[in-house]
Amino acid sequence: SQQGEEDPQALSIQEGENATMNCSYKTSINNLQWYRQNSGRGLVHLILIRSNEREKHSGRLRVTLDTSKKSSSLLITASRAADTASYFCATDDSGNTPLVFGKGTRLSVIA
Amino acid sequence: GAGVSQSPSNKVTEKGKDVELRCDPISGHTALYWYRQSLGQGLEFLIYFQGNSAPDKSGLPSDRFSAERTGGSVSTLTIQRTQQEDSAVYLCASSSQGTAQETQYFGPGTRLLVL
Numbered sequence: 719s720q721q722g723e724e725d726p727q728a729l730s731i732q733e734g735e736n737a738t739m740n741c742s743y744k745t746s747i748n749n750l751q752w753y754r755q756n757s758g759r760g761l762v763h764l765i766l767i768r769s770n771e772r773e774k775h776s777g778r779l780r781v782t783l784d785t786s787k788k789s790s791s792l793l794i795t796a797s798r799a800a801d802t803a804s805y806f807c808a809t810d811d812s813g814n815t816p817l818v819f820g821k822g823t824r825l826s827v828i829a
Numbered sequence: 830g831a832g833v834s835q836s837p838s839n840k841v842t843e844k845g846k847d848v849e850l851r852c853d854p855i856s857g858h859t860a861l862y863w864y865r866q867s868l869g870q871g872l873e874f875l876i877y878f879q880g881n882s883a884p885d886k887s888g889l890p891s892d893r894f895s896a897e898r899t900g901g902s903v904s905t906l907t908i909q910r911t912q913q914e915d916s917a918v919y920l921c922a923s924s925s926q927g928t929a930q931e932t933q934y935f936g937p938g939t940r941l942l943v944l
Contacts, residue, residue, distance in 0.1 A: 749930045760833070760920060760935035761872075768930070806871060810929030816862055817929060821871035823841065 723820050724807060730826040737794040739823040741807030742787075748810050750783060751817065753791050755804045764792075764805075797828045835921050841942045842911055850906040850939045852921030858934070860927030861904050862898055865921045867939075872920065878904065879927040895935035912944045 725740045741750070748769050753761040767774045767783045767790065774781045780793040794801055804824050808817040834853045844847050844883040854861050863875040870907040874888040878884040889895070894913075908915055918940050 744931035745839070753935075759918070760937045761922075761933075762935070763932040766932070791881065808933075814875045815860070815879075815927055815929050816874050816888075818874065819864070819934065 724823040730825045741790045781795045797827045835936035852904045854923030858923035860924045900937045
């Protein structure tokens with residue numbers, strides 16, 4: 719089955735800087751979601767972008783989607799130490815469940 | 830309930846023993862998912878329940894793994910004759926109707942260590 723692949727695997731930045739994470743996938747999708755995971759526990763949904771959308775905002779989060787390149791990016795602006803977590807993209811396969819999660823990007827925000 | 834709950838939080842067992850992991854989904858959610866996450870890795874889909882339909886078991890890694898969902902609510906994931914490679918965090922999630930455009934709500938996970 720297809721899988722989203724996040725890039726980079728790990729990212730370390732200073733507080734206040736912006737963090738950009740990328741996700742690539744293999745087959746057509748209806749939706750792409752981003753989730754955050756703190757300390758290896760449960761994931762929390764951040765944002766969903768549909769295949770007919772190119773950009774979506776939620777607070778300090780900005781997500782873009784390029785279906786021609788089969789890629790998405792998650793931008794966190796003005797990062798905070800509390801943003802330290804792993805971030806995962808999740809894709810459907812032409813609208814089917816279950817979602818397929820990538821391996822994630824580990825973000826460290828240094829105060 | 831307020832969220833998805835899982836028990837136990839942590840489980841240490843000896844190789845060869847059976848373990849049962851429990852998941853209580855959000856009340857009224859018809860879809861329930863089990864995932865496995867090995868250290869530093871992504872989520873590996875295991876099994877998916879949707880209403881009264883037959884579960885999607887395509888992600889179960891071996892016949893030692895099985896899951897039930899009783900009464901359309903609580904689910905139990907059973908691992909028989911545990912192996913060291915079964916050590917991982919087992920995450921449960923639920924969603925309202927089981928469609929791909931829905932948010933999945935995750936429990937805190939059960940950390941399983943097989944010695």
